[in-house]
Amino acid sequence: MESIDVKGFRKKNKIKQIQLAEFLGVSQSFLSQIENGTRALPEDKLDKILSHTEWDSSDLTIKGNVIN
Numbered sequence: 001m002e003s004i005d006v007k008g009f010r011k012k013n014k015i016k017q018i019q020l021a022e023f024l025g026v027s028q029s030f031l032s033q034i035e036n037g038t039r040a041l042p043e044d045k046l047d048k049i050l051s052h053t054e055w056d057s058s059d060l061t062i063k064g065n066v067i068n
Contacts, residue, residue, distance in 0.1 A: 004034075004041045004046065004060065005060065006020075006031070006034050006035050006041055006049075007035040008059075009049070009055075009057065009059075009060045010035075012056065012059070013055045013056060015055070017031055017032065017035075023048070023052070024045045024048060024049070026045065
């Protein structure tokens with residue numbers, strides 16, 4: 001999985017880190033590692049983010065390229 005700007009997405013949508021972690025079913029420390037680039041966002045978690053219709057994922061990017 002490529003590096004995804006989860007932190008930028010989260011901040012744009014005004015989602016707290018703990019809220020997104022709980023939504024994804026991961027620990028806050030795991031999400032922090034994803035945001036800091038030390039872990040990759042699993043594809044199933046990316047799919048879960050993209051399926052949430054109340055969040056704007058229009059500029060969620062993989063290394064600068066829009067993914068949806």
